[in-house]
Amino acid sequence: MSEQKNPATAANAQTANVKKQHQSHKKSSKSKLQVSLKTPKGTKDWADKDMVIREAIFSTLSSIFKRHGGVTIDTPVFELREILAGKYGEDSKLIYNLEDQGGELTSLRYDLTVPFARFVAMNNIEKIKRYHIAKVYRRDQPAMTKGRMREFYQCDFDIAGNYDPMVPDSECLSILVEGLTKLGIHDFKIKLNHRKILDGIFQIAGVKDEDVRKISSAVDKLDKSPWEVVRKEITVEKNQTEETADKIGEYVKLNGTLEEVYDILSKDESISSNEKAKQGLEEIAILISYVKAFGIERFISFDLSLARGLDYYTGLIYEAVTSASAPPKDAAELKEKAKKNVKKGETADEEDVSAYVGVGSIVAGGRYDNLVNMFSEASGKKSAQIPCVGVSFGVERIFSLVKQRQELAANIRSTSTQVFIMAFGGGKDWNGYLPERMQIAKKLWNAGIETEYLYKAKANPRKQFDAAEKSGCPLAVILGKEEYLQGKLRVKRLGPEFAHDDGEVIPIDDVVKVVSEKLSQVHEDGVDEIQKLLQGLR
Amino acid sequence: MSEQKNPATAANAQTANVKKQHQSHKKSSKSKLQVSLKTPKGTKDWADKDMVIREAIFSTLSSIFKRHGGVTIDTPVFELREILAGKYGEDSKLIYNLEDQGGELTSLRYDLTVPFARFVAMNNIEKIKRYHIAKVYRRDQPAMTKGRMREFYQCDFDIAGNYDPMVPDSECLSILVEGLTKLGIHDFKIKLNHRKILDGIFQIAGVKDEDVRKISSAVDKLDKSPWEVVRKEITVEKNQTEETADKIGEYVKLNGTLEEVYDILSKDESISSNEKAKQGLEEIAILISYVKAFGIERFISFDLSLARGLDYYTGLIYEAVTSASAPPKDAAELKEKAKKNVKKGETADEEDVSAYVGVGSIVAGGRYDNLVNMFSEASGKKSAQIPCVGVSFGVERIFSLVKQRQELAANIRSTSTQVFIMAFGGGKDWNGYLPERMQIAKKLWNAGIETEYLYKAKANPRKQFDAAEKSGCPLAVILGKEEYLQGKLRVKRLGPEFAHDDGEVIPIDDVVKVVSEKLSQVHEDGVDEIQKLLQGLR
Known part of the structure; x- marks a missing residue:
């Protein structure tokens, strides 16, 4: 029970004396410090109804994770710095370091995936279905309205182990659908792609192997920028030929149901003669029958423009977006305003700019088959290939969507x-x-x-x-x-x-x-x- | 489901081709880094049955907290460094700082009490019953067997607000008893004292006001050291007269039921003529009737040697110890061994030494009436006195006790x-x-x-x-x-x-x-x- 107004309390004869003494502390606690009464930038307190709603989201998701045989683990909030090094590409600059106060160098975790891979490698685990609901840390420019914080929760479910292809992957997709629908979010689609198909397309278009990841990063911007902008990045900034860019452009425009896009690609001779793309496409064929068994094919859009930022993905990649993720009506105006501020020599207000892109993806995941292995090998352990696939719910963004159902929130008790x-x-x-x-x-x-x-x-x-x-x-x-x-x-x-x-x-x-x-x-x-x-x- | 052995899987004709490709990743993931596959010092992963037991402890405690009208809040894992400054006395050196990567200076929270007081002051809350189950961080020498970690959970319940004396205090004591008994721990006692009585005793014995806190710290060691050692610290290190030390010694030897010790003190003319001690004793009189109403008086030992380390306590203080906290049989031997190692020029092994003191207190708490006020005043807010009292369960230590019931743990599924x-x-x-x-x-x-x-x-x-x-x-x-x-x-x-x-x-x-x-x-x-x-x- 929390109250911000306290009615004056009438004294009771029996206890009035003691109470007076109680209140006399007031005089003795003078402090000369001047402190800012706030939480650090990009962080916030959670309380009252917000806390109740968030806890309910956690409990809904964890009961779904348990329903799929998941066990939970808890890893430390900070890891040895070398564990996180080299896992996040450009985003490594967003990692929070702890001060060197003597002893080991440590950093706050950036996600739950790398600590999970470290855990699996360290304990020689050959298979596990684990879920983990915990806070992660990114020294990013905060955008509260967009749900982008420096401290935020992730709800992750991952399956590690050698299994028949696409069986765990399709279950992660089913969990994604079960999680969102159980939380009352029905108007979403899952954009899905396959890293091997994407890499194959880059090869076909003439991108050199060493350039594949940076071209992939450029393509990843297609959810925010039109093709012309991305094309320019590929040719001007990333030094590819016009022909390469146009070839990529042909493919990344493709999207539709799994079967539609599968049909187009399987008739494409360039694809079937590229080893990587062919492998990816064979997995898509298997996936189609499994998502049908789960009855979730209608949520999935096979979208060749989806690239996903993180380096460690090796197979299927996916993210769920909602119609609420689309730019709001006044986005153009906000963007214009933000630009003007910059012109006037002010810093662009991230709060304004962020409104343009909406809440973004609310769930994301994919397959990462080499991460556990990287740890095993780097620590000199006998290396065992432990392939992994997972799905991560972005709670802050989901929270914003749930909380919009205001009229109901009014009845929640804390x-x-x-x-x-x-x-x-x-x-x-x-x-x-x-x-x-x-x-x-x-x-x-x-x-x-x-x-x-x-x-x-x-x-x-x-x-x-x-x-x-x-x-x-x-x-x-x-x-x-x-x-x-x-x-x-x-x-x-x-x-x-x-x-x-x-x-x-x-x-x-x-x-x-x-x-x-x-x-x-x-x-x-x-x-x-x-x-x-x-x-x-x- | 987690398994550390994976039976070889027989290939299936339909999917064998794709599977082979799946495993061919193995070759492509060579990493040249050499990393330590471990968690940072003083931290650990939680998994399997340990995790199940710990989650069950959390859920037992939070259902008790809710039963008493508690609401939960969540504060950031790091706070502005100035918020934590000057709150923990000598222990401030144990605070983990985040690296200065530009922007605000921040530190990991040392406990949940100071962030709670910051939260109450910042939001102008006049009353709240809040519970908070979360990790805190101390750069202490870890002693795993004793349950002393650098990252560990606290389960706190606190009541803030102006109320009739001893009403919330006695409810915190009742929660302490309900929590431990519900967790199957029945062989504990609550050592209880009152800061005002203790401060009064120091005044009576001739300690100057500015020396009170450091003499209190010396007395706090009585749970680990005999009186002779503490007496020496008071006279030699802390410069008090022999008479002062002996006067303190007379009082701090006193312990018994609330009523026994109350009777002795209320007949003591020095006590009744000391304003502070008298105030404290009046509160004890009220407390006696309330703990009787709750039927928990048998757990309480009024013990004048209890001082508690933290500076911020202003009234009732208490901690629960179990018989399991007593030194194990081989403690003397372990201590001897540790000493020998030091003599040989090696570092004392904390793991060995720690066995001597057992698991220590498993729950602790007390009244802190000035902490919220300190924040309000230091930030220039209109100051309102928000007295607080709370109780904090030490989960790692309780976990060790629960886990000793091995034969039952065998049946737990993860x-x-x-x-x-x-x-x-x-x-x-x-x-x-x-x-x-x-x-x-x-x-x-x-x-x-x-x-x-x-x-x-x-x-x-x-x-x-x-x-x-x-x-x-x-x-x-x-x-x-x-x-x-x-x-x-x-x-x-x-x-x-x-x-x-x-x-x-x-x-x-x-x-x-x-x-x-x-x-x-x-x-x-x-x-x-x-x-x-x-x-x-x-």
Whole structure:
């Protein structure tokens, strides 16, 4: 229970003396420091309903991960710096280092994938399905509205081990679909491509092997920039011929259902005579039958322009985007405004520019068959090939989508309190039954029932009712001055519709039984607001 | 599901070609780096059963915190360095700093209390009951066996707000008792003291105000060192007179039930004429009636030698110790060995020395009325006194105690898998029903049922049974080659006691209904092993 306004509290005769002393601390705590009362740039506190929604997203996803046989692990928030080195290409500059205070050099983890590969290699694990929900760190330019933070959560599910091709890959795609639909997000598509097909296309177009990754990075920008801009990057900045660029352009324009694009590519002689592209295409053929078995083919768009930034992918790559990811109506205007600011010599406001690209991809993943092996070999272990495939849910972005269902969020409670214990009596001499309220509370706590009472020896009835209503809890247990002396309590439903219901008088000893019964009635009547919110139902 | 041995997999004709390509990656991933395959000093990975036990501890504690009206918050893992400055006395040297890579200076959080106070001050919160389960960081000498890590979890519950004295304090004590007993730890006692009484005693003994905190630190060592050693520190190192030391010695020897020690102190004229001590004692009088209401007075030992290290406490202080915290039998020997190593010019092995002091306190807490105020004042906000009291569970230490119940841990599964889908057939031409197994799995997943199958197109029955048994799941759904063609599935219990049970043949369309029914039977029969483990039952 958190409150930002605190009504003045009336003093109680019995405890007034001590309370005065209590408050007299005020004078003795002068501090001369001047500190900024804020969290570091790109980080935030989570509290109240936001926290409840986020926790519900985590619990929804982890129950899906468990449903697929996943086990969870927990790795340290920082790793030896050498473990992270050379894994993220250009983005390595975004890694947070810890200060060298003597001892090992360490850095905050950038993602959960590299620590997972380190874990698998270090423990000689031959197969594992693991999920991990934890924070990662990137010294990026924050864009809060876009959900881009320096500290943010990832929810990852990965399958490591030697298996028949596309079996774990198709399950990751199924998990992606199950996760988003269970969270009430139905208007998404999965852009899917295959690194081997893409690399094959680059070979066909005449890109040299050593240039493949940087051309791939250029193509990766097609979700934000038109082909003409990317083409210029390929020819001018990356020194490829016009012919190479145009050949790439022909292919990366292709997209459609898995079967449509498969049909086009399988009839393409350049593709079938390129070893890499052919391998990739054979895997797509197998994948088609598996996604049909899962009934998820309608979500998938085979899109040859998808390249994905990270170096470590070796096979299937995919990312889910929603229609909410499309530029908002006023994006052009915002972009224009941001440009103007730059012209005037100011720094471009990232908050403005970011609005243009929307929330971006909300889930992403792919196959990375060499990462575990890199660790095994680099540490001098007997090398075993442990291929991996995974899927990573971007919680901050999903959170923004879920939270847009505002009208439902209004009903979410941040406490779980079920019972508020009150004492009504009167007369100056009456002690307010505080130890008695505590005794009843203890009985209910011991029975696992969420219970509160006002932290006041002698509390007036109005304040107790206000506090109970504020907490949103459905039941009150009332110690009436006279009734209690006769060994009785009153149990009453709370809420406006029960304003004229006096409740039921019961023996004190029955309190756990009666309260439990009434609560199960309450919860039969009610609907879980959080589940309703997550599923996007009205 | 994680396995460290992987049986060689027989190739399947349909997919052999692609698989070969899959494995050919092996050659292309040579890396020349030499890296240490380990986690940083004082950190570790959590996995398998340890992870399951730890998660169960978290869920037990958070359900208790919720039961008391708690809401959870999440703060960043690093804070502005100035927020942490000047809060931890001598221990400030243990704070991990992030490297100055441009921008703000930040440090990893040392505990959850200071970030909580920053949160309360920053958001002008007047009252909140919050819990927070998260990692904290201390560059201490690690002692794994003692449960002392550089990265470890704290589970904190704190109540902020102006309330009648001792009401929230006694609830924190009740939460301490509920938490430990719910986790099966019954042989503990709560050492309790009051900073005002302690400070009063120091005044009575003639300690100057500016020396109080350092004398308090000396007294804090009484749990590890005999009085003679502490007395020497007070007189020799901390420059107090013999008389002062002896006066302190008289008081700090006192311990007993709350009422016993209260009686002694309330008859002591020095105490009743010292303003601070008198205030503290009045609060103890109130506390006595509240802990009686909660029925937890038998756990409490009023112990005037308890001082607690941290500067920020202002009232009640307490810590729970277990009999398991006492030195093990071979402690003296280990200590001797450690000393010898030092004599030989080697570094003392902390692992050895630490065994001497056992696991130490497993829960600790107290009242800190000025911390929020310090932040408000230092940031120039209108200052409001927000008194706080809290309790912090040391999970790593509790984990060690719970895990000692080895015989129970043996039964814990790390996956939640309930159903393993298999296909039996035969003949070279049979395709292994993999897409069909996927279809059935998808039905069960959509019904929320944890389901796995072997990631193999054509799997032999033995391997499928082995995998199912290894997962420990109770049910198999079997696609028999002939039965499936007739629209039928076989549902069968797994486990040695069902070896001769052929199961039941059902229509495919009934699979969700039948599996759900059978699983509810299974779980009625069974007992939750984790709950049994936590509660220490056999």
